[in-house]
Structure formats: C-alpha cells, structure tokens
Amino acid sequence: MLLAAASFALYLAYRNFKKSRLIEDMPTSLIRSASQGFTELIGVAKTHGEHLAAPLSATPCLWWYYSIEQYKSSGKSSSWVKLESGSSEQAFNIDDSSGLCQVMPKGADLSSRHHRQWQGRQRHPLGGSGTKASSTWASLLTTNIGFGARYRYTERMIKEHDPLYILGHFTTDSAGKRSLSVEKMTGNILRSWKQDFAGLLEQYDRNGDGKLDIAEWKNVQQAAKKEALKQQRETSQQEKEHAIVKPSDTGLPFLIGSDEQDALSSRYRWHAIGWSLAFLLAGSGATWYISARFASGL
Numbered sequence: 001m002l003l004a005a006a007s008f009a010l011y012l013a014y015r016n017f018k019k020s021r022l023i024e025d026m027p028t029s030l031i032r033s034a035s036q037g038f039t040e041l042i043g044v045a046k047t048h049g050e051h052l053a054a055p056l057s058a059t060p061c062l063w064w065y066y067s068i069e070q071y072k073s074s075g076k077s078s079s080w081v082k083l084e085s086g087s088s089e090q091a092f093n094i095d096d097s098s099g100l101c102q103v104m105p106k107g108a109d110l111s112s113r114h115h116r117q118w119q120g121r122q123r124h125p126l127g128g129s130g131t132k133a134s135s136t137w138a139s140l141l142t143t144n145i146g147f148g149a150r151y152r153y154t155e156r157m158i159k160e161h162d163p164l165y166i167l168g169h170f171t172t173d174s175a176g177k178r179s180l181s182v183e184k185m186t187g188n189i190l191r192s193w194k195q196d197f198a199g200l201l202e203q204y205d206r207n208g209d210g211k212l213d214i215a216e217w218k219n220v221q222q223a224a225k226k227e228a229l230k231q232q233r234e235t236s237q238q239e240k241e242h243a244i245v246k247p248s249d250t251g252l253p254f255l256i257g258s259d260e261q262d263a264l265s266s267r268y269r270w271h272a273i274g275w276s277l278a279f280l281l282a283g284s285g286a287t288w289y290i291s292a293r294f295a296s297g298l
Contacts, residue, residue, distance in 0.1 A: 006282035013275035031099035039170035043096030
C-alpha cells in the first residue's frame with residue numbers, strides 16, 4: 001500500500017513539475033502566425049456565441065465548474081461527500097489582439113480566478129439555474145442555521161475579459177474547407193453541374209446534337225476550373241478560423257488558466273514540491289515497514 005502511494009506521489013510530482021517547466025520554457029505564439037501543433041497562447045477570454053449561466057448562482061460566464069457535497073457523520077468520523085459535479089464544454093474564444101482562437105475546454109486541466117464556496121440546507125441553492133428568490137428567504141434557506149442536512153456548494157468560473165493562458169494543440173481551418181486543392185474543388189463543381197445536365201447542354205452543346213462531345217466537355221472542365229479558382233481566391237480572403245484543443249499525444253498537457261503565467265507556473269511547482277514530500281514520506285514508511293518485516297523474519 002505504501003509502495004503504491006509512493007509511486008503515485010512520484011508520478012504526480014513529475015507531472016506537475018513538467019507542467020511548470022513547460023509554462024516557463026514554451027515560447028508564446030501569436031494567433032495570427034502560430035504554427036500548427038502544440039502551442040502556447042496568452043490573451044483575454046471572449047465569448048463565442050451566447051454567455052453561459054453558472055448552474056448554482058446563475059452568474060453569466062464563459063465556462064463553469066460546480067460541485068455539491070453533503071456533510072455526513074458516522075460515529076466519531078465525519079466528512080464531506082460529493083453528491084454531484086460537472087463542468088461546461090461549450091467553446092469560448094481567446095483574443096490576443098492578433099486574432100481570435102476558439103477554445104474547446106473538454107479534457108483541459110483548468111484553473112480559474114473566480115472561485116466561490118458556501119453552505120446551505122438544501123441540495124440545490126436558491127438562485128441557481130435561473131431560479132428566482134428574494135434575498136431574505138434565500139439567505140435564510142442557504143445559511144447554516146443548525147438543523148437539517150448540511151450541503152457545501154463550490155463554483156468556479158471563467159468570465160469575459162479574464163486573462164487566459166493556454167497550452168494545447170493549435171489548428172487552423174480544422175473543417176478543411178479552405179485546404180481543398182483546385183482539382184478537388186473543380187471535381188466538386190463538375191458533380192454539382194451534372195445534376196442539371198439539361199442546363200449544361202443548353203450552355204455548352206454547340207452543335208446541338210443533344211450530347212457533349214470531347215471538345216465541348218473540355219470547355220465544361222475549363223469553366224469549372226475557372227470557377228474553382230474564383231472560389232479559392234474569395235475564400236482565401238476570408239478570416240481564418242483557429243481552434244485550440246486537447247493534444248492527441250497523452251504525454252502533452254492541455255492547460256487553461258485565468259491567472260498570469262508566473263502564478264500558474266508557481267502553482268504547479270508548489271504542487272510538485274508537495275507531491276515530492278508525499279513521495280519521501282510514503283517511501284520512508286515503505287522502507288521502514290519492509291525492514292521491520294525482514295528483521296522480524298530473521
């Protein structure tokens with residue numbers, strides 16, 4: 001048991017130290033010119049569509065996490081037991097003044113500056129999920145007044161204009177609409193035109209024999225290629241779409257934080273130190289236990 005705890009603590013110490021070093025060493029990219037792949041972005045949070053409402057307080061935000069715990073006691077022991085929790089997966093944007101990038105928060109190790117924790121007597125506090133109540137009754141029903149079940153509510157949020165630090169997999173035009181070659185676009189146009197074959201005959205059947213010969217079909221292909229080039233020029237002038245998501249490589253972290261870069265790095269470094277101390281304690285305990293068992297067997 002102690003050996004397993006020591007191994008787990010060592011793993012977490014390594015993971016947190018790696019995150020701290022990546023934050024410190026990774027060069028920051030601009031959205032406008034960022035290369036595809038693992039990238040660091042720094043900017044501010046912006047909405048991508050409509051604002052969300054935090055489920056417990058109904059506070060407008062771009063991302064939320066919540067949990068509800070109940071205080072339970074049995075004999076001399078007591079603890080908070082988590083009943084439910086969840087987080088939003090709706091995309092929001094990061095703006096670094098060079099462009100906008102869509103942030104897909106699913107799977108991220110996410111920290112936020114807006115954190116609230118309070119207690120009450122109902123499983124779901126009044127005022128959340130759009131519920132309206134007077135401040136007097138809400139205060140009476142969600143205050144620890146000494147009887148009934150006790151619940152603890154936790155809510156974390158990212159709000160619009162919060163600073164953002166992100167490490168993740170950066171992609172541009174992920175739908176692939178603008179990456180089509182002229183040949184593929186020409187083929188798509190020809191297939192579309194063939195659905196109105198009567199229209200093709202009317203426009204390109206020069207000799208009126210009711211069919212397209214080799215020369216006439218060549219004219220159709222040239223017209224389709226010309227249209228493809230026109231569409232490609234028009235599309236290239238449109239603003240590019242960027243997104244940052246969880247890396248497919250499990251060895252790379254996906255970090256989203258609404259704190260400054262130095263604060264995030266320091267947080268992960270302290271976590272690494274804490275888990276390193278836990279590893280030393282568990283390792284020492286395991287060594288003492290094995291030595292004691294070995295000595296008793298002699």
